[in-house]
Amino acid sequence: MAYWNLLCAAALMTATGPILASCAPPGTANAGAAALTPKQAETLNKQLAGKVAGAPEKCLPSFRTNDAIRVSDTILLYRSGSNLVYRNDLKGSCPGLARDSDIMVIKQFGSQLCSGDFFHLVDRSSGIRGPTCVFGDFVPYRKPAGDAG
Template identity: 75%
Template sequence: MARLNPLCAAALIGAMPLVASCAPAGSADAGAAALTPKQSRTLDKYLAGKVAGEPVRCLPHYASADTIRVSDDILLYRQGSRIVYRNDLKGRCPGLARDSDIMVVRQFGTQTCSGDFFHLVDRGSGIRGPTCVFGDFIPYRKPAGDEG
């Protein structure tokens, strides 16, 4: 059996906390980060009393004007008081939840679609951050006859 060089062993042991910190927090969805209590309250605030519909691939520009950042992998687009679109990004977008960076969306045409990407730009320095990818848009609507 081959022996591990003591220097390599020390480097591996020292790197273990870094590797472990890359693992996602516990969640029902594999690979998704768990929401903080504040993020859960935000999600509940905008989706409470609404019913999820069939996912749509694209949103017209006018429907994506009111953006709410829930977490590093969830965005909401509010269209009036009756419809909110939830977008679970295709992977995490580190720093999105801070809500301090500017979202620069690359749009091709008159819609924002699943698979389109955006990146974050630091408001103070102008340094470009991560590139992130939209998922499908799930509409949440108030049920018919619900005036609340």
Template identity: 75%
Template sequence: MMTMPRFALCTALIGAAASLAGCAPSGSGAPGAAALTPKQAATLDKQLAGKTPGTPVKCLPNYRSMDSIRVSDDILLYRSGRNLVYRNTLKGSCPGLARDSDIMVVRQFGSSTCEGDFFYLVDRSSGIRGPTCVFGEFVPYRKPAGDGG
């Protein structure tokens, strides 16, 4: 019977756990995505109320996003003024995103955040890096012209 030295075994287990923690499950976040909690649904409804979806865009220039809102583990909103909100349904779930306590570190190249770019979460208190997550398309939701409410 062959045994591994304790150090090698611990190193192998730590490496396996780290690689699993950094993987986001596959899926689109649309059909088959986890249902929103009542609080998450209310947040989404409030932010998109009175707005109509437009044609999805691949990239969101940094100057367009004023405020990010974490709705769930797979939905982010970027508010750009009163009348425009971009909805991003991630390419897969991002465990812990909805908690809104971890720091989002976005890896971007250039002056835009684009579909397929990734970000990861960092625990605010321990500094431990969490899962890596991937942006989906940015769907603009606008208030119709003439709607001042």
């Protein structure tokens, strides 16, 4: 019986391997990651220029979540002054986020915004609710100490 279970598991993994591999567009590091448009890449590079990534954080205090920049349907940035930007790679795509015309309605539990918390988009003119999206970890990008520019 154990041999049969192993055989079935191996067959399943062999059969689904090509399907899972096809989820990642060519040239991307993460499965399901979408390539950025030139404008989105420019926005991301401009906001993170001269900054160094730190260790991912699970949560951000609410006071740091007021200045959101929508880079793409999968990337949000939260600016906290000129020396600190948090990058959030959402847990999956959030169709329409990059348009920046819909309202983000965040379901926050407690005084922090955390990985796993969710939000949804609402069409500004019709009020129709759009997709539900989930935050990933928050990666801080800081200017190195002593960097004045």
